[in-house]
Amino acid sequence: MIVCLRLFTALCLAALLAACASSPSSSLGELPRTPDASLEQLLQQASASQDPQEAALLRLSAADLAMRQQINERAAQILAQVPVDQLKPAQQVFASTLAAELAMNRNDPKAALTALSHPSVARLDEMPADLQVRTHTVHARALEADDQTLAAARERVAMSAHLTGDSANSNNEAIWTLVAALPVEQLQASGNDVLGGWMSLALAVKRAGTVQEQQTAIDQWRAQNPAHPAAIQLPTPLVKLKELASQPLTKIALLLPQEGQLASVSKALRDGFVAAHYQAQQAGQNPPSIQFYDSSRLTSLDDFYRQAQADGVQLVVGPLEKTLVKQLNARSQLPITTLALNYSEGTKGPAQLFQFGLAAEDEAREVARRARADGLTRAGAMVPKGEWGERVLNAFRQEWVAHGGSVVGIEYIDQPVALAQQVGDLVQQRKNSSEPMQFLFLAATPQQAQQIKPTLNYQYASDLPVYATSHVFSASGNQDQYNDMNGVRFCETPWLLEPGNPLRQQVAAQWPQAAGSLGRLYAMGVDAYTLTSRLGQLKALPDSRIDGLSGSLGMSPTQHVERQLPWAEFVNGQVQRLPDTPN
Template identity: 55%
Template sequence: MIASLRPLSILGLSALLAACAGQHGSGLGELPSSPPGSIAQLLQQAEQSKPQQALLLRLSAADQALQQHDLAQAQRILDALPLDTLAPAQQMFASTLSAELALARQKPKSALQALQHPSFARLGELPMTQQARSRLARAGALELDGQTLEAVRERIALAKLLDARHSQDNHETIWRLLSGLSSERLDGIADTERELAGWKQLLKLTRSNASPARQVADIAQWQAANPQHPAALQLPLAVVQLQEIANRPLTHVALLLPSQGQLASVASALRDGFLAAHYQSGARGELKISLHDSSQLNNLDAFYRQARSEGVELVVGPLEKPLVNQLSQQAQLPIPTLALNYSEGRQEGPPQLFQFGLSAEDEAREVANRAWADGLRRAVALVPSGEWGERVLAAFRQDWEARGGSLLAAEHVDQPVQLAQQIANLLQLRDSENRARTLQAGLGSAVAAQPARRQDIDFVFLAATPAQARQIKPALSFQYAGDLPVYATSHLFTGSNDPARDRELSGIRFCETPWLLGSDGEGLRSQVVGQWPAAAGSLGRLYAMGADAYRLAPRLSQLQMAPGVRVEGLSGSLALAPGQRISRSLPWAEYRDGRLQRLEPSRQ
């Protein structure tokens, strides 16, 4: 949805950056002005004018049609212009219009191609307004094409051409684009790119595990060391909001988790991760954390009344889905609450309720994002039988098809004995065998034919347990599909690497929490694993989630006010999604000869 609105905002700013008429440079030619009259009147005047004036009038008419979002009319006018015979200034103007048209149609590659016209070698000779318009189109095309860092570089160059008002919009866009990048992508920015490196340094300070007060102090030191940097002269809105948070620190959080029942061990890991992050933050004396047992809870209303009377400012929990469902059905909550699970359904809950968990649906969407960024477009799916598998498949299908991908087929894995048949169905191997039998019957003699899988599949989406995955990958090879890329959720990873057993998984790419892929969170993971060795295995995901719940706690209002803000956590890169649910973006790894290999982030 956001991406579809960007071209319109580009067109709106382009209208304010309308080119000035006049001669510009030796042999550069004249730019069109903004003459009065409708599109029809301008085209009629062009019919009655000399050739050079007619060209300028038609360019003005095409520009006006574009600003009015009459894309078809603008395209017809541009198509009728002899681009190769125009003066360089007019070629750049027409090519910029073509790029803006392509952006309005969600075609960034076409826009970039239009902006590669040889005439742009002289862009610096045009008036600043036209330079800004062309560079703005290029920045928008790079962003829409997933070339985020290149879009940022273009906007840094663009900033020097903008007035104060548009410069601020550009400033915030640079921050938004960089905020969407993983820490690994940011680390790839060289210090020699001084202005871009300054943006990187500031962003990384906002992503540290320190308390908001410590972060604000570090940011002030960065400003003092970089007094002329654009972001130091005018801090991005998200940083200003962080300063406001630091000025209103949380003083009392209630941690509401069960100490008994089947969720007690899960709750214990979450609680230990939360408290470990608290001790590491240095805010021990500033924040009171009271522990409450949700397994003994009879009445949520009574709990909130007591918590409010004790000065609790935020509730973290509950974990139990029935309790989260109860909270989601309330119109209002007396205290802001970060639930550690998701309610059933997608209905809007009260404005004070935030929901955070290790959602399998997030991982399915992460697979769709990575596969699309890798240039894959046609998928088949293997998911477990049952309600969980249906939810994961539905999340993948919805996100994948919204991007324009095709889900060609899906199979639900249940009994291992059926696995060969299910994969054969998925790959349409039986169709190939039937064709061979038909040909053999027609010829009346034996035919040498090897079964062939369908050739229109780009990759397999896999959601499976480790045991299932160890059967599925060899079965794909047996069924003539060993070359098919497999993209999986984290559920196939036990949390520890066993090369002898995991060799069967070689070639599978999967998303996983930063915690289990080795990110240390400024030493927090090492401290936790040293005290609770189980945190090094699959339980580590829960310790990471508990630590991230602590990091989210003071920043919930910031996430509400600025939806583009992300918190770089140990369970993933966290952002606020619709319904006030915390969504996670995850790093990637691949099995190679049974060993894990961390993958480079995708461009997007």
């Protein structure tokens, strides 16, 4: 009986071995495949095998099975027992791909890219199609997570020839998402291959202004590239653009308070909005008409929307009041698409609500992007004490930590007399730390910054870079105010950093205050007008951006318009423009 059991077991194990490997493929070697066996059976057979090649194939199958069962740590342990350098090329590619997939499962794209740098992967185009697709897929995911967008698109294009049906369509959608996120300068380097076609399509869409112009550009591109995958089946966002082009905007409601605490802010926004409207008329466009409504006299949002609908309004710009924006955000839907000129905190609002404002959080995230682009990893922070300072600090910290940075010291600006001690505490911490801060994130008024920077110099920390929000810049034209802030870098609106802009010059000639700090509000008004014709574009093309006068504008998944800003530095009391933050 025992002899019979042994014979039966041996036959089962032999069949198991045959199921674990594909047929021989010349010098590339056999590929493992998921067998009809349990994880433990595979591991037992691998341990019992006298053939190193068979044992390696069984362990590769076991590791692959463990990963598919979401037992990632076990999969990694099994894979570590496989002598990859002793395997044949196809097996090495399989092992490298599996290691990369496990790395991505633990959110480690750099480890995935290291795994895929194995020399065998250079022979990927000799491998079976299913392995090619699997390797290209994880490579694209890792590159995208590592912000190597163009390389990720290239990987997806490379595997597209092996895909059909829904898989091909999904891959093409992913290619478009990647290519649409590339800056214009990278798109201009396109060739005549398939990837070049994708890039030239994205460039055509980005160069066009209105939705109608974008539709014309898409039609022309399709006529020139009839055999391209994107011409055969347009990516979904471009189909949505086509739908938008058939719905021209003819009437806008501008809902702003004419009385109360926000009246002066409202006036600057309104003047900027109307100035942009007149500029469009002068350029020979046919802009929509504007109807003005006073939000300070509102008794009911429902009554307002009923009146706006009766007046033929297709888009509402406003309100400005945060309480009203919160009310809109809490609704399940709105009767008219609305661009609110403030932000509500919390969850995403109705699909018809977009939100835009001069959020300090945008600037905090911009500081994080800039410092990261400059190669820095450890930050100190000084922000005002209170709710505003906490919001700004949290926005900076989230963006900073999400990309591998650390915050090694924080001080909350409170009373002026305590500033020197607070700066001294940060400097002392920097001196005593084994991993000292490399720069200071500063959100402060010009008056506070005038004390903080000289104190840093006095504390022998003049070499500590300071990256600040726009709040350090009053745009007063008083050079003496900035003499003590040499070297402080800050982000600011294009409106205040580009005085030669024709629209800015025209507005400032009529309203001189637009050349000062109020200019940020005029810029926001101009950009709000620009957004009226581009909201559909930003929603349909989530990675696209608009070069505005309050910043480079993009849209978050919660339909908040977010700004990226240019940079400047105080040099001998003067404001000196710096190169933009690399994408």
